[in-house]
Every structure is written in structure tokens, then in C-alpha cells.
Amino acid sequence: MKKQTFNGSTMLSPVPVVLVTSKNKKGESNVFTVAWTGIMSSEPPLLYISIRPERLSHEYITETMEFTVNLPSKNLVKLVDYCGVKSGRKNNKIKECNFTLKKGKKVKSDYIEECPINIECKVKNILKPGGSHDIFISEILCTHINEDLIDSNQKIHFDWADLIVYSHGEYFPINKKRIGSFGFSVGKKKKNDNIIHKNSKKNSNLK
């Protein structure tokens, strides 16, 4: 297949798209949408979010060094888009989106009950490459998961959560039918039934 070559741009695709909640020193909450996020390390579990310095959430998270990543289901896609377009400086997005905030367990920032998975994070390091975004490298302290995603063997079914991705300016749902699991190419099929902490290890083995 013939290819066209383009100058460098953000072509990695698809990427996650999440709602990030945070608080400032006064305890005021904000929410915004992030697609520039990913896992950086399995042990310790690290993730990052990249934030434009002009964002209100940049100010809030720099003040408290804590935030929560909320994974949205596809029924929330319009609100996910809205929280990426609008600024907390002008809009009370949490109120406008009618999100239910729940008290965090290990961080001061609240999490969004309507999102099936919520990840509490503590910022360890802020990188400032000097361009459009600063990079907040953070430790994952704990995760809240809807009980209806966990079966009797404590296996978590992310595929039941209707999660979405962001691809080149568009939002897409995940196809629920998996096309493989880690190790299937060499016959490691039984590992699919591992419980949560083993699945986490399995993730870490991917790289």
C-alpha cells in the first residue's frame, strides 16, 4: 500500500478520553476532559495527564497536587465533549453536566459517580517541555469500580463499561467483542479468568 508522509503531529490513535476532577486550595471543584493521558509504569502504577498552562485545572492541580481520572461510558460522550470545549473559568461544568460528586478516599478531589471507573492520583512530578502542555506524572493511589462490572470471581469486565476512545478529533465506542487476550497468540488462554490483581500483573507484562 502506497503511503503519504506528513510532518510530525499528534497521530497516535486511538487514545483514551477521560474526565479529570480536581480541587483548588479553597476546596472548589472543577472538571475537564483529557485525551493526552496514559499509563507510564506498572510498579509503581504511574499515569500522566498533559494540561495546557492556561487551563483552570492546571491551576487547581498545581495547588493541591491531586486529581481523579474518571472513565466515561458512551452515554456520557456529549458531556465529555462539553467539558473539553468549555472552561471552568466561565462555566460551572459540574453543575451544568449534573455530575454527582463523591468524596475521594485517598485524595481531596471528588470523583464522578456517573463514571463507572474512577482513579485517584497524586502528582509526583510536573514536566514543562515549554510547549503547549505541561505533563503531570502521578501515582495511582486507588480505584473505584462499579460493582456491576465485577463478576463473582472478582474479575473486572471493562468490556461491560461501554468505554470510549478519541481518534483524530472524533469519539468512538469500543466493540464489545474482544479479539484476543494477552498471551493468546501462544496459547495462554486460561489467564483471561485471572482475578483483578493478576490481571494487573498481566497488563504489566505486556511491555
Place this chain on the structure above:
Amino acid sequence: MKKQTFNGSTMLSPVPVVLVTSKNKKGESNVFTVAWTGIMSSEPPLLYISIRPERLSHEYITETMEFTVNLPSKNLVKLVDYCGVKSGRKNNKIKECNFTLKKGKKVKSDYIEECPINIECKVKNILKPGGSHDIFISEILCTHINEDLIDSNQKIHFDWADLIVYSHGEYFPINKKRIGSFGFSVGKKKKNDNIIHKNSKKNSNLK
């Protein structure tokens, strides 16, 4: 919905899953699978890949400070899994997978022709948090894209590429039917037809 709380682990989901090609100083190539990757900055375009220090690709990329991210379609999922399970120290994965390597434009590492999108990267900084993975922060120098993904308006259709994601130890295809585009919640629908560089800007506006 009642939730269960778990200790910190790599619960961000879904995440990308890509094939990374690299060369060592001698010009020998290797390929391995990475899910711990993401966009860090829009301008300059930065992405990272996290690599376990014991990986052969860690050695190769540290030697040459260059690599290429190849985005696989779902028909390659078994090879994607295989390249994550097997080590280049014991297996010639490029030969076993019958990948066609093409010469890079701006880096010495080759790209995989069978992958519809290929992203050439130069390492700018290696972070070593001291845990399971080192983090290779890299600049995106250029991208090769299959011509059959580009329409007459030069709009790139990533949704035509059958890309896949990794979610909690399993591989899933993307549903081709998009459920929104950036700005749709506030009526910015016409922007969907922007050409590539505008779409790139649109991505950068998301955060």
C-alpha cells in the same frame, strides 16, 4: 451504583496498543509491543513509550535514541500479542511475523509496511522512576499514512484503519460508527471536515 475500591493499579482503559520498531548501533532491527504510550504535547508533538529495562528494545532505543510507532489494524492482533509475549533476545520476531520493513524518512529505524500508520520518533529524554518501566519521551518527526485512508479533501479517516485498543489484558476493535466529534456538544459540527493539519489543531484544543 455501589462501587468497590481497589489499591492502585494500571486501571486506565482503554489504552493504545502499538508495534514499536527500532535499531541498535549495528543496524539490527527489533520489534515489540507497547501499550504504555500516549501523546504528551501537541506543539511540539511529543509522545512517550514506557519500556522495561530488561527488554531488548530498551537496549536498542537507548543506543540510537530513535524508534518508530506502528499502529496495527485488527487483522494483525495475533502478531501484536506475539510481539508482546516473545523477546527479541530469543526470537527474530520481524522474520517470524513476516513484517515488511521500509526505510524511515527521518530516523534510522524502519517502519512496518503492513501497519496503516507509522510514526517516526526521536527520544528527547529518558525518565527512570526506578520501578518496572523507564519512560522515553520523544518528539514525533513525521508520519506515514496509507493512501487509502486519505480522501480527496486530504482528510485522514482513522476510522477506516480498523485500529485496536488494549483494555485490562484484552484486545478490542473500535466500533466504526463515531458517536461524536470534537465540539459537537456546542454545535461545532462543520469542523469534522477539516483537513489534516486543522484536525491536528483540533486535537490539541481538546485539553
